[in-house]
Amino acid sequence: MTALQAISSAYYPSTPRRPAHSERIGRTLDDCLSQAPARRFDVKEFIFAEGDPANHVYRIESGAVSLFRLLYDGRRQILGFAYPGDYIGLGARGEHIMNAQAIKPARIRAMPLASLHRIAAKDPILCFTLYQSIAEELAAARDLMVTTGHRSAVERVAAFLITLARRSDPGGEPARLVDLLMTRADIADFLGLTIETISRTLTKLKAGGLIDLPQSARVILLDMVELQRLAEGAESL
């Protein structure tokens, strides 16, 4: 997974990658972005917030970012995670409709949206590519909806882990070792569960021998096949 598949990035259960397009955008944006200075963000620092004027597109150089919406009563829905190479802030128009907050210390470059739009307005190909990329993000968002709606805690967590593993090397083998850059609270707010349920589910998976948890933020996937089965709704555990 590369460029522009940012916003709900952590989530691609079933959508095939299409590197060609992203690459092309990547390059175009890269040209502009490479000149921009990288800014550092501390953990919990906001890159942008809901309601902020959407002036820039950002690319994560290092670290990690969560994207979320807040509800009236303080509940939080995380819509995705963005990692190095991902772009965020792209779909927005006028105002940002979500918050972007660093979950690990991050280096991030910004490019004015106006420039991008100026280029895009003259370049149908870039523009069309932009369109298709957003379409892919849309597909990803829908994948998440499918994972989130209607499914048990084990299914959600298993699917989450598998997606993280896949993310590490799109197209290639899923990684065995997954570092969770986010807290249990982040995972909970992403999957629509509570931190306790996340924790319990992980220990249950560990007890079942499907994963190992050498540290709380480090997961080793021991039985991908079974995890996959669980993610797809198979019984048991």
Place this chain on the structure above:
Amino acid sequence: MTALQAISSAYYPSTPRRPAHSERIGRTLDDCLSQAPARRFDVKEFIFAEGDPANHVYRIESGAVSLFRLLYDGRRQILGFAYPGDYIGLGARGEHIMNAQAIKPARIRAMPLASLHRIAAKDPILCFTLYQSIAEELAAARDLMVTTGHRSAVERVAAFLITLARRSDPGGEPARLVDLLMTRADIADFLGLTIETISRTLTKLKAGGLIDLPQSARVILLDMVELQRLAEGAESL
């Protein structure tokens, strides 16, 4: 809500409308579509299915359509509903990634995707508009995720009803009278609940005097303010 905000159409809790763009696309597509013959679809008939080659964009002339994904084990996640004026099949590339099925007898026009792409490739403005429209759909999909993840049955149903009411006259007053074109099962699969819970929740809302249910497919919103409060997570009922 008009053109192109189709796919997850039923859902715009907080995204503002931007008719200008949709209108512009609407017109461009309309030019092509008006020449196309309208085909009739019976209830439960598929317009397209997951995996079908994505050759056309469709506009609903009359009736209603549900858009959904199927899981391995038969569970179904409805991703949205499309109504007259809505376009479906737009984001797809290569293959359709979901199913579109009539939930009411429908008249639907099709336009070859190739034509649209041909036009778009030469017309940066149309293209940019396409991009922005998809971006809005993305926003809508995220709104749904927010509504679906983490929330109680009452909250979801209340939000659902309000959205249906708003849909009737975007920008204007929400309708008091809402006809449910979909079955309880459809609503359940949309909101990630069961038909029994939908039914119970509706009767609870009726008992509370917030809505009336003269027929099972007809809802009258009696207390929009309170419904809104519920949708936003207020206690009680």
Place this chain on the structure above:
DNA sequence: CGGAGGGTTGACATAACTCAAACCGAGTGG
């Protein structure tokens, strides 16, 4: 009249939430 497809209602089971306590590892300061 009878059957089928939806919808409602009830009794019961259970997965997930809530509240609460304890744990752990990483910093920090004495």
Place this chain on the structure above:
DNA sequence: CCACTCGGTTTGAGTTATGTCAACCCTCCG
């Protein structure tokens, strides 16, 4: 080096909303 704190995590006990299963109702339609 140890004691302390703090944020995050784990675990337990008890509650509850929602799912499950089953019966029944209603309406439409042949």
